[in-house]
Amino acid sequence: MSAHSHAHDDHHGDGASHGTFKSYLIGFILSVILTAIPFWLVMDGVLDSKVATALWIMGLGVVQIVVHMIYFLHMNTKSEGGWNMLALIFTIVIVAIAIAGSLWVMYHLNTNMMPQMDHEMIKSFG
Amino acid sequence: MTMANNTASQTETPVFYLKEEHHPETGTMLGFWIYLMSDCLIFAILFATHGVLGRNYAAGPSPADLFDLELVAINTSMLLFSSITYGFAMLQMEKGKIAGTQLWLAITGLFGIAFVGLELYEFHHLWSIGATPMRSGFLSAFYTLVATHGLHVTFGIIWLVTLMVQVSQRGLIPENKRRLMCLSMFWHFLDVVWIGVFSVVYLLGVLG
Numbered sequence: 001m002s003a004h005s006h007a008h009d010d011h012h013g014d015g016a017s018h019g020t021f022k023s024y025l026i027g028f029i030l031s032v033i034l035t036a037i038p039f040w041l042v043m044d045g046v047l048d049s050k051v052a053t054a055l056w057i058m059g060l061g062v063v064q065i066v067v068h069m070i071y072f073l074h075m076n077t078k079s080e081g082g083w084n085m086l087a088l089i090f091t092i093v094i095v096a097i098a099i100a101g102s103l104w105v106m107y108h109l110n111t112n113m114m115p116q117m118d119h120e121m122i123k124s125f126g
Numbered sequence: 127m128t129m130a131n132n133t134a135s136q137t138e139t140p141v142f143y144l145k146e147e148h149h150p151e152t153g154t155m156l157g158f159w160i161y162l163m164s165d166c167l168i169f170a171i172l173f174a175t176h177g178v179l180g181r182n183y184a185a186g187p188s189p190a191d192l193f194d195l196e197l198v199a200i201n202t203s204m205l206l207f208s209s210i211t212y213g214f215a216m217l218q219m220e221k222g223k224i225a226g227t228q229l230w231l232a233i234t235g236l237f238g239i240a241f242v243g244l245e246l247y248e249f250h251h252l253w254s255i256g257a258t259p260m261r262s263g264f265l266s267a268f269y270t271l272v273a274t275h276g277l278h279v280t281f282g283i284i285w286l287v288t289l290m291v292q293v294s295q296r297g298l299i300p301e302n303k304r305r306l307m308c309l310s311m312f313w314h315f316l317d318v319v320w321i322g323v324f325s326v327v328y329l330l331g332v333l334g
Contacts, residue, residue, distance in 0.1 A: 018220060020217070021214075024210055027213075035199075035202055035203075035321075038329050039202075039329065041329075042329045043199075050333055050334065057330060057333070058330075061325035064321050065321050065322075068209075068314060068317060080155065080159070087156075087159060091166050095167065095170040098171060099170055099173055099174045099177060103177050
């Protein structure tokens with residue numbers, strides 16, 4: 001048993017899992033669908049609400065990223081003894097802080113620097 | 127009974143450690159993954175920059191004026207096709223078929239070249255109508271983000287050609303397999319970044 005698993009590992013060369021023809025095909029078909037829908041939503045103006053369209057684009061984008069992670073990058077909780085997943089989670093946290101933090105700070109900065117605010121302040125002082 | 131179990135586990139253990147020593151490439155894959163994660167941070171900062179500056183048109187053109195979504199859709203499909211063809215190259219590699227691996231790698235490279243070519247065509251078009259990075263904050267952020275991704279793909283193509291030469295000279299030796307698996311992660315990772323680019327920069331941009 002141990003000799004068998006050893007030979008098996010030698011053949012594959014590392015601890016990461018690999019895809020099969022079927023898994024690549026499933027990933028590809030899902031990606032095509034998940035890419036086509038947001039393009040269709042924007043190019044044909046399917047939804048009246050811009051906010052709803054934007055939410056659909058972001059949501060489908062996140063789903064597609066997960067699909068790519070699983071079917072193309074073969075992410076799972078076991079590869080490399082879980083260190084792959086840990087590094088990924090750490091990165092997601094940093095990315096979320098960097099992007100959400102930048103948008104948050106700069107939005108407030110812009111709001112507080114609005115010209116009409118200066119105008120109102122001038123009026124109130126004037 | 128407990129003694130017997132202990133002895134059994136003690137005889138099993140050395141085999142386990144021996145197996146670990148035989149696989150130094152495991153460290154390479156994890157190390158490469160951590161490199162990709164650091165690359166991910168570069169893109170995250172460029173996405174954040176685009177998020178902050180993406181609406182600062184400086185009375186210049188907006189995404190709806192500039193972007194041709196049909197071209198972007200074709201470009202996206204090039205990258206998607208290249209992802210699955212690289213997957214097929216990996217499947218051929220696992221079967222030990224050199225010719226099949228080389229064929230699918232070559233097809234992947236052609237899709238990659240088509241992607242970079244279309245992107246350069248788009249940049250050239252934008253540049254020719256005055257939409258240069260100097261025009262507005264939005265365009266600076268746009269060019270930095272999209273061109274950084276394009277540069278990654280370009281280097282991926284150079285790497286791919288290099289590996290094709292390596293495989294033709296030395297065959298599918300363990301070192302080449304390891305290199306091909308690193309490039310596989312790199313290539314699929316770039317496709318993941320592109321999902322963010324077409325969603326945020328192009329689609330949300332044109333949406334306004």
